[in-house]
Amino acid sequence: MPASLILASASPRRRELLASIGVASLVRPVDIDETPAPEEAPLAHVTRLAREKALAGAAGAATDQAVLGADTVVVLGERILGKPRDKADGLAMLAALSGGEHRVITAVAVNGPAGLLEAAVTTRVWMREISSREAEAYWASGEPADKAGGYAIQGLASIFVMHLEGSYSAVVGLPLHESAELLRRQGLPLWSGGLPPMA
Helix, strand or coil: CCCCEEECCCCHHHHHHHHHCCCCEEECCCCCCCCCCCCCCHHHHHHHHHHHHHHHHHCCCCCCCEEEEEEEEEEECCEEECCCCCHHHHHHHHHHHCCCEEEEEEEEEEEECCEEEEEEEEEEEEECCCCHHHHHHHHHCCHHHHCHHHCCCCCHHHHHEEEEECCHHHHHCCCHHHHHHHHHHCCCCCCCCCCCCCC
């Protein structure tokens, strides 16, 4: 299956999610400043980053080549929890998420023949109480070190998640329903024998 999409992300999870709907991608990570702007709300922040990644990835690409950028943030109240700076930060994030509800917002933007198209999905996640011993063991696994909010729902942290409302794939890193619609609007086919590109 030849690559029909440029993925402006180094995330192997996003590449795997795209492959699961029949879209091969050529990985071309971009380097942009992901610092939130002053007073920038979480939804505005994640949407802006997805848009900037898609546009940065389009630099030097063919004019008919679609480029997908995405970004995910974990939000507690109105506070954005990024990737842990170190062990202490990672354990503090898990303690803050333990026994309560938080939101995961993932935005996706696809730049291509139909212009710049974007969507954002908010998922509510409830976690059980996480003991300090569990948190220490989870950090020692190495899994949370590069994950927004300090956990990976598709990995070992799945045992902490009691319930979610919204898109599971968006929490992993890419909302598949919304992404598929954007890709179809850009003329990209999905899995063989399935949905054709939109006219």
